[in-house]
Amino acid sequence: MSSSSNSGSADSEYEHFSEKNVSEQDKITRFLFDKANIRGEIANLNKVWQSMQTNHNYPDIIRNYLGEVVAASVLLSATLKFEGSMTIQASGDGALTLMVVECRNDFGVRGVAKYEEVLPEEADLKSLLGDGNLVITIEQAKTRERYQGIVALEGNSIAEFLEGYLIRSEQLETRIFLASDDKAVGGLLLQQLPGQSDDEDSWDRITHLGSTIKQEELLGLDTKEILHRLYHEEDIRLFDPAAIYFKCTCSREKVTNMLRSISHQEASDIIKEQGNISVDCEFCGKEYQFDEIDIAGIFTEHSQTSDPSIRH
Ligand SMILES: [Zn+2]
Numbered sequence: 001m002s003s004s005s006n007s008g009s010a011d012s013e014y015e016h017f018s019e020k021n022v023s024e025q026d027k028i029t030r031f032l033f034d035k036a037n038i039r040g041e042i043a044n045l046n047k048v049w050q051s052m053q054t055n056h057n058y059p060d061i062i063r064n065y066l067g068e069v070v071a072a073s074v075l076l077s078a079t080l081k082f083e084g085s086m087t088i089q090a091s092g093d094g095a096l097t098l099m100v101v102e103c104r105n106d107f108g109v110r111g112v113a114k115y116e117e118v119l120p121e122e123a124d125l126k127s128l129l130g131d132g133n134l135v136i137t138i139e140q141a142k143t144r145e146r147y148q149g150i151v152a153l154e155g156n157s158i159a160e161f162l163e164g165y166l167i168r169s170e171q172l173e174t175r176i177f178l179a180s181d182d183k184a185v186g187g188l189l190l191q192q193l194p195g196q197s198d199d200e201d202s203w204d205r206i207t208h209l210g211s212t213i214k215q216e217e218l219l220g221l222d223t224k225e226i227l228h229r230l231y232h233e234e235d236i237r238l239f240d241p242a243a244i245y246f247k248c249t250c251s252r253e254k255v256t257n258m259l260r261s262i263s264h265q266e267a268s269d270i271i272k273e274q275g276n277i278s279v280d281c282e283f284c285g286k287e288y289q290f291d292e293i294d295i296a297g298i299f300t301e302h303s304q305t306s307d308p309s310i311r312h
Contacts, residue, residue, distance in 0.1 A: 027241040028074055028107060029223045034237055036202030037193045042223045043074045044186045045109075048246045052111060053182070055285035059115070060182075062096060065125055066113040067180025068158040069101045071187035073111070074244055075176065076136075076162070077103035083141040085249075090161065092132020092153060095119050108247025110283040126156045134161045136169075166191075175207045179218035186218035188226070206234065248284035255279050255288040256298055264299040271295055 028043040049067060058066065069088055077086045082105065089100045095118070101111030120127060131153070138147045149169040155161055159176040166174045173192040179185065190210050192203055209230045217226055227236060259267060259277065270277050277290040290298070 026244040027223075028078060028244055029241040030078060030239040031227065032237045032239075033202065033206060033231075033234055035197070035235055036199050036206060037195055037197040038202060038206055039191050039193055040236075041075050041078050041189045042187070042226055043071055043244065044184065044218075044223070045070065045074070045244055046184045048109065048244050049180075049185045050183065051246050052109075056112070058113060059119060061119070061123065061128070062113050062115050063182065064180040065096070065128070065158060066099050066101070066111060067185040068178040068187075069099050070109060070111050071178050071180065071185040072158055072162050072176060073101040073103040074107060074109060075187050075189040077105060077107065077109075078242075080105040080138070084139050085141070087135075087137040087139075088162075089135045089137070090129060090132065090153065090158075091135075092129035094128050094130025094132070095123070096125075096128035102249070104247060107242055107244040108249075109244060110246065110248045112282050114282075124156055125158070126153070129153055134165055136165060173203065175210055177210060177213050177218065179215040181219060184219045188213055188218060206231070246284075248281060248286070250281040250284060250286060252288055255281075256290075259290065259295075259298060264295075267295045267299070 025044060025046040026048040028041055031040045031042075032038070033040070049070060052070065053063065069090065073086065073088045076088070080086060085102050085104045087100060087102045089098070091098045091100075095116040096113065097116065098114040099111070100113075101109065103109040115128075134151050134153055136149045139145070149165065151161075151165045151168055153161055154164050157178075159178050162176055163174050166172045175190045177188040179187070188210055190207055197203075213226065213230060217229065221229070223241065224238075227238070258279070267277065271292050276292075277295065279288045279290075280286070281288070
């Protein structure tokens, strides 16, 4: 196994870690089976995953499925070639109404699940979500250009949903293995690259070995240890890991814009009843308060700026 870098010097890598104050455990590592034309990634989140659960008292089953979406979201965001974000959203008519996770190209991630108070007993993912869709949205930060893909929820695991999406919408043969508990989430992704391989059986062999990975290995073992256990007989080129961190993109400005979607009258009525308007970010729990003067300002400004391009 050799190691090469595609992400700058050791110094800049260190800055990346210290700047965002992340645990070295929260990381994603890319690798290549050069001869087989297959790429892979392993992601592991600990502290980041634990902080994503702050302010949420998720039932175990919901937490674990959300954790799998978080791991998958980090794995898929590694393919973003520009400054931007990828959002995975699974929603249906079941008791688990929504799971949404956003991950940026630099692996800043946030996510939330919404569910009904009473969950069916012994439910699996399909029965929790019901009939619904998987929506993947890729947004370029600078141009705000958006690409959106939607598929029906087919299969009974987060990995199956995403494998189905990737083959149907992007014709990419992909295998994804995910694990999640209260402390950690982990994921392994294997993807066939376009072009011929001299090693014809490689995809079957490498994905079969991948399928032998155990949940506890994905959650607890270091990346190099996982790769050694699965692929010590394969030629692998391993890249430097990148740090994953918790990033909520909420802001007072965004909440202000959201408030503009209700009428001035409605806003004033809430102020009259409650003294102020308080909006909690559902991702990070941050509270945004608006008093009477703020609200008056928001709606006066709004009537002056009628330019519809001013949106956030
Ligand atoms: Zn937030």
